Amino acid sequence: MKVTKISATTAVIPLRNVTSFSTRTVSERHYTIVKILTDEGIEGIGFCYCGNAAGSIVTSAVRNLLAKHVIGQDPHNTEFIWDAMYKDALLMGRRGAVVRAISAIDNALWDINAKHAKLPLYQYLGGFYQDVVPAYASGGYYLDGKTPEHLAEECLSYVDMGFKAVKIKVGRVSAIEDAARIEAVRNAIGDEVELFTDANNAWNDATSAIRAIRLWEDYDLGWVEEPTMPDEMEASAAIAARVDVPIATGEIHQTRWDFMDMIDRQAAAIIQPDAGVCGGITEFRRIAAYAAAHSITIAPHWLADLHVHLVAATPNATYVEYFTDTEVLNIMEIFNNRLEVKGHGLALPQTPGIGVEIDEKALSKFSIDSWE
Structure with a gap:
């Protein structure tokens, strides 16, 4: 061929x-x-x-x-x-x-x-999960007029769909205002649902990030994502060492060498390679293997139609990031098919390949x- x-x-x-x-x-x-x-x-x-x-x-x-x-x-x-x-x-x-x-x-x-x-891609790669892979509902963006109560309602709707983990944005408002948003969500979804937060490089220095994250530690966060700019691995390592909430990062990082540096510096407890960014599936697998050798888990960023297969074929992967609509991750508007929410995660596609058809x-x- x-x-x-x-x-x-x-x-x-x-x-x-x-x-x-x-x-x-x-x-x-x-x-x-x-x-x-x-x-x-x-x-x-x-x-x-x-x-x-x-x-x-x-x-x-x-x-x-x-x-x-x-x-x-x-x-x-x-x-x-x-x-x-x-x-x-x-x-x-x-x-x-x-x-x-x-x-x-x-x-x-x-x-x-x-x-x-x-074969569906996950089986071609060597399946680990069968039938369903764990996924979290990603959302919680800032919109004009969106209150903590509106945010809580949004996250509760994800739980009602069956998800046992949700993610919201933080870092655009003060740490105290974000604490009110986090508290509203935690109260709405209860203690049994994982709550992740995503700062999208909000802080310019480790000290600011540490002070903010410490305000949120009572809410049992599963992780704080991307506290600093991707090149600031020294700052990320300092934050990780001084807060109780796990640090996650990696969505903008590329190639095994970026992730080796991140892991060697102990800059994150969870890494988030994106196979549409890091160098493709070939490089994603190298990154996953290095992480596994250091007891680091993986929760890939975005593109659930692709990452549903990679999580299913990676023993140290934990979650697929899933958007329930096309409001933010709108590439699905040019796909003919959508993944199926099943149980607390996503049903594994059974069509050969990745399973995406372009409209x-x-x-x-x-x-x-x-x-x-």
Whole structure:
């Protein structure tokens, strides 16, 4: 089997409501979608989030820098292709947009390989979970006029769906105001439901983060996510050492080397690699293995349609992050299918590959550069 064609497009999808978290306000999201076709007629789909502007940079990297390393190759040679792409990116950026492009391509290759084997991706990778994987409901964003009571109602609705873990945003308002939001949620969902918080790089220094997190320690938080900027691993390690709440981070980090540094510094108790960001499934598996060797658990960031398979095939993975609607993670607006909530988690897809089908009609409304 050989790759005969690779194409990519940029989708810019507006949010129905302008949404805020600690340091940013978002009105649209940019995605790169990749298709890879083989001489046996098998098509692989890959995708990644590019940010809220200039997503075409990632698409350009697929087309103009990386595609030549894929055409003519056997898609099973994921290690060889990954190595060739990464080495060619030496002068263009071994992090950032180019690694996101590598991720989308790599994921499409794994989609092909699992389809060729006629297996859902999690079984092709070597399944650990069966039938259902644990998931948490992610939300709790800041909206104009949204009170702690509204936030509590939102989180309770997730529990009513069956989820035993929920996540909310923190860091945009004062630590005392966030304490009121956290308290309202905890009172609504009870003590048996895990409550995670996400600061999205809210604090500029370790001391500020420590003071804020200590205000929240009585609410039995499962983790505080991304307290500082991703390059501030020394600060993250200092925070982790001085608060009782576990620290989680990693959604913006890329490649095994970022995560090795994070783990070696003891900067997080839970790591959150995103296979649409970190270098794809190939690199995600390396990261997971290093984490497992250090007794670190994994709770991947975003893209549940992809990570449902990776959590199911990774013994030290704990949760899939799941959004119950398309208000924030709106890439699902160009997917034909949705994951099924089952029990306290997500039902494992049984179709070969990743299981994502692109709605070409919906994509045509959001694509800014067509397939090329």
